[in-house]
Amino acid sequence: MIPWGDAMLLSCLDLRFGWDESDVIALSRFEVARGERVFVCGPSGSGKSTLLSLLAGISVPREGHIRVEDTVLSSLPAATRDRFRADHIGYIFQQFNLLPYLGVLDNVLLSCAFSPRREQRAGGHVTARLEAIRLLAALGLDETALHKRRVTELSVGQQQRVAAARALIGSPELIIADEPTSALDTDARDVFLRLLLAECERASSSLVFVSHDMALARHFDRVVKLGARTMQREPA
Amino acid sequence: MMGAIGLALRSLRQRRVAAVLTVITIALSVWLLLGVERLRQDARSSFASTVSGTDLIVGARSGPVNLLLYSVFHLGDATNNVSWQSYKEIAALPEVRWTVPISLGDSHRGFRVMGTTAEFFQRYRYGSDHELVFAQGHVFGDLYDAVIGAQVARQLNYHVGQSLVIAHGFGGMRQMLHADKPFRVAGVLAPTGTPVDASVIVSLQAIEAIHVDWQSGMRLPGQAVSADQARGMDLTPTSITAFLVGLNSRLSSFAVQRAVNEYTQEPLQAILPGVALSQLWGLVGAAEGALRAISAMVVLVGLCGMLTALLTTLNERRREMAILRAVGASARTVFLLLVLEAGLLAMAGIVLGVVLMYITLFVLHGFLAAQLGLNLGLGFPGANEWLLIAAVIAAALFAGCLPAWIAYRRSLADGLQVHL
Numbered sequence: 143m144i145p146w147g148d149a150m151l152l153s154c155l156d157l158r159f160g161w162d163e164s165d166v167i168a169l170s171r172f173e174v175a176r177g178e179r180v181f182v183c184g185p186s187g188s189g190k191s192t193l194l195s196l197l198a199g200i201s202v203p204r205e206g207h208i209r210v211e212d213t214v215l216s217s218l219p220a221a222t223r224d225r226f227r228a229d230h231i232g233y234i235f236q237q238f239n240l241l242p243y244l245g246v247l248d249n250v251l252l253s254c255a256f257s258p259r260r261e262q263r264a265g266g267h268v269t270a271r272l273e274a275i276r277l278l279a280a281l282g283l284d285e286t287a288l289h290k291r292r293v294t295e296l297s298v299g300q301q302q303r304v305a306a307a308r309a310l311i312g313s314p315e316l317i318i319a320d321e322p323t324s325a326l327d328t329d330a331r332d333v334f335l336r337l338l339l340a341e342c343e344r345a346s347s348s349l350v351f352v353s354h355d356m357a358l359a360r361h362f363d364r365v366v367k368l369g370a371r372t373m374q375r376e377p378a
Numbered sequence: 379m380m381g382a383i384g385l386a387l388r389s390l391r392q393r394r395v396a397a398v399l400t401v402i403t404i405a406l407s408v409w410l411l412l413g414v415e416r417l418r419q420d421a422r423s424s425f426a427s428t429v430s431g432t433d434l435i436v437g438a439r440s441g442p443v444n445l446l447l448y449s450v451f452h453l454g455d456a457t458n459n460v461s462w463q464s465y466k467e468i469a470a471l472p473e474v475r476w477t478v479p480i481s482l483g484d485s486h487r488g489f490r491v492m493g494t495t496a497e498f499f500q501r502y503r504y505g506s507d508h509e510l511v512f513a514q515g516h517v518f519g520d521l522y523d524a525v526i527g528a529q530v531a532r533q534l535n536y537h538v539g540q541s542l543v544i545a546h547g548f549g550g551m552r553q554m555l556h557a558d559k560p561f562r563v564a565g566v567l568a569p570t571g572t573p574v575d576a577s578v579i580v581s582l583q584a585i586e587a588i589h590v591d592w593q594s595g596m597r598l599p600g601q602a603v604s605a606d607q608a609r610g611m612d613l614t615p616t617s618i619t620a621f622l623v624g625l626n627s628r629l630s631s632f633a634v635q636r637a638v639n640e641y642t643q644e645p646l647q648a649i650l651p652g653v654a655l656s657q658l659w660g661l662v663g664a665a666e667g668a669l670r671a672i673s674a675m676v677v678l679v680g681l682c683g684m685l686t687a688l689l690t691t692l693n694e695r696r697r698e699m700a701i702l703r704a705v706g707a708s709a710r711t712v713f714l715l716l717v718l719e720a721g722l723l724a725m726a727g728i729v730l731g732v733v734l735m736y737i738t739l740f741v742l743h744g745f746l747a748a749q750l751g752l753n754l755g756l757g758f759p760g761a762n763e764w765l766l767i768a769a770v771i772a773a774a775l776f777a778g779c780l781p782a783w784i785a786y787r788r789s790l791a792d793g794l795q796v797h798l
């Protein structure tokens with residue numbers, strides 16, 4: 143019997159993962175509570191990206207277990223993990239988040255296209271559009287940007303807002319953000335983070351936020367520092 | 379919002395210049411493939427119906443293809459003649475409705491001269507029951523009247539009223555002319571796409587008349603008979619080259635054929651023109667295989683063009699694949715998307731190619747019918763053509779599996795990380 147914490151949305155136990163013999167990551171315990179905001183930092187090569195792709199169900203650990211909600215991701219076949227990701231996880235990249243051939247709204251609604259559950263939670267096929275517009279407005283995307291036909295005409299800051307809206311639509315339980323502010327200047331970064339946190343709270347989504355920028359850490363409930371093959375926990 | 383097809387379509391629209399060029403390449407290759415197929419089929423069916431409405435062709439015994447070649451295509455020479463007596467006897471069989479005698483052996487400036495009766499113009503049918511039509515003039519009335527085919531008229535620039543002299547034999551160095559009995563063009567036939575186009579047609583009596591003072595291919599010395607003197611003579615031929623037979627009922631074809639083949643007075647044979655024509659097509663149709671192979675190769679080249687277009691963009695699309703994976707697309711979906719793109723490109727190419735083919739057919743239809751008597755069908759694609767279309771789609775989907783496989787492997791390896 144694996145001792146999962148009940149209040150936890152996400153629990154990882156004794157994770158080991160590596161492409162060859164040596165482990166890229168070795169985590170004895172990593173947990174995220176429902177609605178919790180966790181800041182993950184660590185030097186390059188500490189396995190941040192690897193952790194995120196394990197959490198997203200893209201790859202599975204060589205050893206250990208990952209549970210999100212009631213699902214033990216690490217024991218599922220790839221196609222089921224993909225479906226789980228579509229239904230329960232929103233992902234924001236560092237940059238270049240958008241499909242260049244889709245408009246702003248369709249980029250946001252892409253999440254719903256791959257997950258009927260999230261479309262349902264966003265209010266159904268028609269209402270999901272309105273929810274997308276609401277999210278974009280709440281995340282500070284102005285009207286003129288909304289009506290631009292090509293997302294490539296948007297600024298980096300605007301693109302990240304669209305990406306955040308796509309991650310948030312349909313209120314997935316977990317939002318994973320991989321250095322989403324690193325391409326933004328300081329002012330834009332703070333505004334973006336504030337709005338992102340507010341929307342996560344509104345959707346009751348937990349947030350795992352990876353960044354180098356320790357100045358952002360104060361906005362989070364908890365900071366997790368990844369080191370070479372070790373992990374320390376300290377309260378924020 | 380959109381399914382995989384919608385995504386594939388929009389992704390293609392993003393790369394529309396390459397996509398349009400690819401579609402045009404495929405369209406041209408499909409155009410060629412289907413065009414060759416249609417031309418081939420129509421040429422074959424037009425060939426197979428060079429003689430229609432005739433139930434049997436009777437000539438001296440040699441071989442079916444040989445008889446067909448000299449009696450219908452005017453190629454080569456008859457080994458032997460059919461005596462007028464035998465002709466009369468077979469024509470009198472109760473199953474026989476009509477007969478048209480044919481007498482060959484002379485020529486005019488490279489075109490064969492065929493002696494026959496006026497009934498030839500009523501009985502001879504080609505294609506799907508087309509009758510011979512006069513572009514100018516009419517059937518021969520006078521003994522020294524001739525009717526010429528469309529090709530003869532065009533190449534020699536002859537019109538009604540033109541006078542012509544028939545040469546004895548066909549070609550050869552020592553051509554001897556029947557210069558003492560000149561003919562006059564009484565009629566010009568419309569193009570048929572059959573050997574009739576290259577024929578000079580005169581009456582059986584005329585053939586007899588120009589030969590009254592000849593024997594064994596030589597003019598009899600001191601026995602010249604003038605053109606007008608010949609008119610007064612009995613011009614019933616002693617023999618003919620072959621004759622066409624129409625029966626009261628098709629069902630008796632084999633019975634009459636057997637009767638002719640077993641005719642005791644003279645070694646004769648009767649052939650079913652349709653059967654002999656398809657035998658002959660088997661001999662001349664080798665080129666069609668080559669033509670088909672070439673057009674199939676062109677389609678392969680077109681698909682290779684598509685493959686190039688898809689493969690070259692694959693690298694810059696790694697980001698796109700990672701984004702799709704992040705929102706929950708499986709690696710299989712990525713595979714499917716790329717195969718779909720190949721399929722959509724091929725479909726668009728096929729539709730455009732088919733449209734192009736019909737436009738071409740429509741434009742060339744009149745020209746080919748007038749110049750060559752070749753009737754290209756404007757009908758819907760037949761089973762063969764649908765099969766070709768399906769084969770092109772299948773080949774395109776198969777080709778699309780290569781970039782799809784690469785993208786699949788890559789998106790498994792890349793996951794959500796793409797280091798560009």
